[in-house]
Amino acid sequence: MPKRVDHAQRRAHIIDALVRVAAAEGLHAVTMRAVAAEAGMSPNLVQYYFETKAQLLHAALERLEQQSHLRWSARLDGLSRPVSAHAFVEAFLAEALPTDEASRAFHLVWTSYAVLAMTDPELAAQPFVAGPDRLERQLTGVLEQAQREGAVDRKRDAAAEAAHLLSLSHGLGTSVLVGQRTADAAMGVLRTHVDQLFARPTDPSPSANGAAGHAG
Incomplete structure (x- = not known):
């Protein structure tokens, strides 16, 4: 009796x-032949599951995002209950940093994909920004809830703050990837910005007004 093939498992094996x-070696080094050799398969078999390199790259992004979501869920489960908006946002951003082999691979592949898509129409045609858009909406919703609860100043634009924090985390992630700073140093920068965002607004004191007037 012929052995049944688990096609989903084989696709995952190729993507991995x-x-x-x-x-x-970098995403530029990825070819169907190189992937086949790494997977221990023939190029024809790889092409049976993914007709083009673009299809394979997009499938890899989707799998990496699924794995990132699982890591995020595990991180969230590890937070003390009830989870404050402050702790949620800090953990949310920490997950975006390349702190281990899995998160480093995710950051490297996604960033490289974005760069390649700028000059490759087939890659650009794939909706690879859907994940970042979803994360930005999710973070905006958390900040809006925090505003309703009085944890974040209502005068702030929640959507703009979410975009700012995610852009900051992506930039810091790249700086970790290239060795500019450590993951701990990057997390320190993120933590400072999150603390500022959740700082309770205070009325300016007379001394502060005086200092401001003197500085002017």
Whole structure:
């Protein structure tokens, strides 16, 4: 009786091979033949599951996002209950930093994909920004809830703050990836901005007004 093939498992095996190649040599080094060699398969078999390199790259992004979501869920489960908006946002941003092999691969592949998509119409045609858009909406919703609860100043634009925090985390993630700073240093920068965002607004004191007037 012929052995049944688990096609989903085989697709995942191919995608994992692509991620290993990309993490070791960069996404520019990824070819169908290189992925096949890493997966221990023939190029024809890889092409049976993914007709083009663009299809394979997009499938890799989707799998990496699913794995990132699972890591985020595990991180969230580890937070003390009830989870404050402050703790949620800090953990949310921490998950975006490349602090281990899995998160480093995710950051490297996604950033490389975005760069390649700027000059490759087939890659650009894929909706690869859906994940970041979803995260931005989710973070905006958390900040809006925090505003309703009085944890964040209502005068702030929640959507703009979410975009700012995510842009900051992506930039810091890249700086960690290239060795500019450590993951702990990057997290320190993020934590400072989150603390400022959740700082209770205070009325300016007479001394503060005087200092401001003197400075002017």
